[in-house]
Amino acid sequence: MSANHSPQTASQRIAWITxxxxxxxxxxxxxxxxxxxxPLSFSSSTYLTYPLPGLSLRWYEDFLHSARWMNSxxxxxxxxxASAVLSMALGTLASLGLAQWKSRWKPVVLAVVLSxxxxxxxxxxxxxxxxxxxxxxxxxxxxxILVHTALATPFVVITVSATxxxxxxxxxxxxxxxxxxxxxxxxxxxxxxxxxxxxSGALFAFATSFDEVVTVLFLAGPEQRTLPRxxxxxxxxxxxxxxxxxAVVLTVVSVCLLSVIELLxxxxxxxxxxxx
Amino acid sequence: MxxxxxxxADVPLKRRLKRAERTRQFRALGLVLPLLVFLLFTFVVPxxxxxxxxVDDWEVPQVxxxxxxxxxxxxxxxxxxxxxxxxxxxxxxxxxxxxxxxxAAKRLNYVVNGYRTTLLSTARKLKDQPAPGTARETLxxxxxAWGERESWAAIRSAxxxxxxxxxxxxxxxxxxADGAIAAAPxxxxxxxxxxxxxxTIGFGVxxxxxxxxxxxxxxxxxLPTGRSNLLMIFVLLPFWTSLLVRTCAWIVILQSxxxxxxxxxxxxxxxxxxRLIYNRFGVYMAMTHVLLPFMILPLYSVMRxxxxxxxxxxxxxxxxxxxxxxxxxxxxxxxxxxxxxxxxxxLAIGYYITPxxxxxxxxxxxxxxxxxYTTETVNWGLASALGAVLLLSTLVxxxxxxxxALGRQTTGGLKN
Numbered sequence: 001m002s003a004n005h006s007p008q009t010a011s012q013r014i015a016w017i018t019x020x021x022x023x024x025x026x027x028x029x030x031x032x033x034x035x036x037x038x039p040l041s042f043s044s045s046t047y048l049t050y051p052l053p054g055l056s057l058r059w060y061e062d063f064l065h066s067a068r069w070m071n072s073x074x075x076x077x078x079x080x081x082a083s084a085v086l087s088m089a090l091g092t093l094a095s096l097g098l099a100q101w102k103s104r105w106k107p108v109v110l111a112v113v114l115s116x117x118x119x120x121x122x123x124x125x126x127x128x129x130x131x132x133x134x135x136x137x138x139x140x141x142x143x144x145i146l147v148h149t150a151l152a153t154p155f156v157v158i159t160v161s162a163t164x165x166x167x168x169x170x171x172x173x174x175x176x177x178x179x180x181x182x183x184x185x186x187x188x189x190x191x192x193x194x195x196x197x198x199x200s201g202a203l204f205a206f207a208t209s210f211d212e213v214v215t216v217l218f219l220a221g222p223e224q225r226t227l228p229r230x231x232x233x234x235x236x237x238x239x240x241x242x243x244x245x246x247a248v249v250l251t252v253v254s255v256c257l258l259s260v261i262e263l264l265x266x267x268x269x270x271x272x273x274x275x276x
Numbered sequence: 277m278x279x280x281x282x283x284x285a286d287v288p289l290k291r292r293l294k295r296a297e298r299t300r301q302f303r304a305l306g307l308v309l310p311l312l313v314f315l316l317f318t319f320v321v322p323x324x325x326x327x328x329x330x331v332d333d334w335e336v337p338q339v340x341x342x343x344x345x346x347x348x349x350x351x352x353x354x355x356x357x358x359x360x361x362x363x364x365x366x367x368x369x370x371x372x373x374x375x376x377x378x379x380a381a382k383r384l385n386y387v388v389n390g391y392r393t394t395l396l397s398t399a400r401k402l403k404d405q406p407a408p409g410t411a412r413e414t415l416x417x418x419x420x421a422w423g424e425r426e427s428w429a430a431i432r433s434a435x436x437x438x439x440x441x442x443x444x445x446x447x448x449x450x451x452x453a454d455g456a457i458a459a460a461p462x463x464x465x466x467x468x469x470x471x472x473x474x475x476t477i478g479f480g481v482x483x484x485x486x487x488x489x490x491x492x493x494x495x496x497x498x499l500p501t502g503r504s505n506l507l508m509i510f511v512l513l514p515f516w517t518s519l520l521v522r523t524c525a526w527i528v529i530l531q532s533x534x535x536x537x538x539x540x541x542x543x544x545x546x547x548x549x550x551r552l553i554y555n556r557f558g559v560y561m562a563m564t565h566v567l568l569p570f571m572i573l574p575l576y577s578v579m580r581x582x583x584x585x586x587x588x589x590x591x592x593x594x595x596x597x598x599x600x601x602x603x604x605x606x607x608x609x610x611x612x613x614x615x616x617x618x619x620x621x622x623l624a625i626g627y628y629i630t631p632x633x634x635x636x637x638x639x640x641x642x643x644x645x646x647x648x649y650t651t652e653t654v655n656w657g658l659a660s661a662l663g664a665v666l667l668l669s670t671l672v673x674x675x676x677x678x679x680x681a682l683g684r685q686t687t688g689g690l691k692n
Binding site for chain 2: 009011012015018019020022023026027029030031032033034036037040047048049050090091093094096097098099100101102103109111112113115116118119120121122123124125126127128129130131132146147149150153157182207210211213214217218228231232235236239243244247250251254255257258262
């Protein structure tokens with residue numbers, strides 16, 4: 001399948017070279033923001049320009065010593081972990097059910113379960129704001145955790161369902177025929193096999209919540225401002241070099257999270273390959 | 277005998293199997309149920325509530341109940357009977373005491389500009405309930421607007437329980453005093469333009485993503501696996517980076533004392549900084565960057581599955597490379613192009629954060645108006661109506677996308 005690019009004629013070679021040049025430019029465009037912002041975060045100057053007058057870690061120190069940024073980091077972690085745990089529990093149960101459920105209503109249920117991913121977040125945020133405000137669920141953690149769980153669950157369902165596709169359901173029947181009650185079967189047979197899928201689902205959920213700002217704009221009080229929310233405010237006012245340091249920290253966090261997800265996915269693919 | 281035995285045992289076994297299967301199905305449904313209940317509470321009901329708010333007309337019936345009842349007998353021609361004036365005077369006095377008059381005033385002000393002043397000033401001047409038979413002259417004396425048919429038509433048009441006012445306003449329409457649908461006054465007729473702008477930006481970003489994404493997907497699909505996995509990092513790394521980080525970086529790059537302007541000035545190419553951000557250019561730049569991976573990934577997965585044998589066959593049958601590409605390769609990428617374009621377009625028209633941060637006032641998309649009417653001016657009816665229109669557009673496109681993606685999966689299944 002690979003390497004059909006052994007160009008025979010001159011025009012084919014030109015076309016292939018054009019593709020390479022165009023792609024290189026696009027790769028540069030894709031990487032430009034990261035390439036631009038990482039060095040600036042180490043600048044000793046308060047101006048966000050090149051060439052850098054000198055290197056320093058002062059903006060990272062600024063971030064670590066700022067009560068405002070630290071509070072927002074704490075909020076992001078609290079909300080992210082809570083919604084990851086909640087969406088993993090709900091999403092895993094649902095994926096297990098959907099894998100066995102046969103009904104003509106299944107596409108409808110699946111559409112409902114995945115719809116938080118499709119509906120523009122601003123609409124979800126407005127609807128939830130109208131609904132939560134009279135219930136006292138705005139301006140506190142609970143409301144934010146509930147919404148972030150709803151937004152993150154589709155990713156958990158997709159990830160765990162993908163893992164379950166490679167899972168042999170007869171194993172459950174085998175365990176049952178040997179007399180294991182359903183819960184024990186789940187704990188001893190199913191769980192160890194789908195654990196990598198669960199882990200990447202949970203990380204996906206955490207990443208979704210950690211990066212989400214629209215619902216936070218509507219639902220959070222001043223006490224629940226998350227990292228992206230503080231960044232939003234910071235970008236609106238005036239981009240200080242501290243924001244570039246925060247941006248780099250956020251980038252490193254998401255790269256770590258998603259590298260782990262990628263490793264887990266490859267492991268799962270490998271296991272599936274061995275099974276098949 | 278054996279046959280009879282099997283046939284006899286056959287029925288209960290079948291039934292038992294069926295029952296076991298049914299139990300299994302119920303248990304499966306039971307596992308999905310917690311999530312469905314959760315989403316009902318945190319997602320489905322809130323969205324349904326938003327749609328209801330776009331037609332809900334509760335303010336006037338609640339604040340001016342007697343007037344609404346009295347106007348039921350009014351034929352709409354000329355001024356209403358004395359009873360309606362008396363009812364309005366009574367309602368105004370009650371509402372003023374309860375502090376709810378402003379709610380109705382706000383709602384009626386949407387129908388007739390200046391209604392708030394009319395209602396509130398009347399309430400201020402109205403000391404006592406007018407003597408029987410004098411309500412009409414008293415009210416007209418306090419404010420001549422009560423002698424106009426439009427003021428009463430406004431109350432009747434807002435007397436609920438549901439209204440088409442907000443949904444019509446969301447597409448620049450209104451109802452005149454006779455209840456016929458008409459064009460909205462020019463100063464309020466801005467939403468068609470906003471929707472057009474939203475879709476224009478959506479199309480523009482989709483086209484840019486296709487233009488930039490196609491060669492990259494083609495390259496990645498045709499390189500040996502090891503090298504394409506390596507280059508894939510350049511697509512996935514920005515994809516994984518926080519939206520706010522990327523938006524912030526584009527501002528740093530494009531602002532007037534930013535990297536691009538700084539370099540161009542240093543090189544002596546320009547004297548004055550170019551305006552690259554807080555305008556349409558900045559919106560296209562940042563949104564294309566954010567959404568490009570959503571184009572590359574589906575294109576790549578489709579191109580990866582196109583066998584090179586087709587192109588070789590075309591070449592061996594004498595097709596020049598360009599013809600082979602256009603007539604053999606390109607048609608096979610159409611599912612990927614369709615899926616990528618729809619995905620990018622769906623995501624683009626709902627974007628809020630990026631245009632809010634890198635766009636100017638003339639680049640704000642529909643989401644920003646929804647947010648504005650929700651939190652700033654608290655016109656929840658209009659926010660909901662605009663949201664309902666956006667939601668409908670998105671869902672229609674999502675269904676088309678689902679059909680496309682499902683179709684691809686089915687053919688994929690058949691190939692296996």
